[in-house]
Amino acid sequence: MSFQSYLDNIEKKTGNSPSDFQKLAAAKNLTEGDKVKAGVKAGEIVAWLKEDYDLGHGHAMAIYAYLNGKRS
Incomplete structure (x- = not known):
């Protein structure tokens, strides 16, 4: 699955x-700005996305990558 598909x-x-x-x-x-704040761990963002939006780990990591500046 491509990043955009995620x-x-x-x-x-x-x-x-x-x-x-x-x-x-x-x-x-x-x-x-367009990056995850210094000191914020991927696990913190993944936990938030799993809890509040019922995302699986892979999809939550795609959002984490997006939040860290990956756009394609």
């Missing part, structure tokens, strides 16, 4: 686009 499937499941997740993460003080 993002498309996440949007279908949650109704949130990757840019929506960027805003949600910023509101939770997890990101700074």
Whole structure:
């Protein structure tokens, strides 16, 4: 599955686009600009996405990668 396919499937499941997740993460003080904030671990973001959005590990890691600046 391509990175874009992961993002498309996440949007279908949650109704949130990757840019929506960027805003949600910023509101939770997890990101700074277009990167994950220093000191924030992947596991913290993955746990948030699993708990609040019922994402699996792979899909949560795709959002983590997006939050860290990967766009394609």
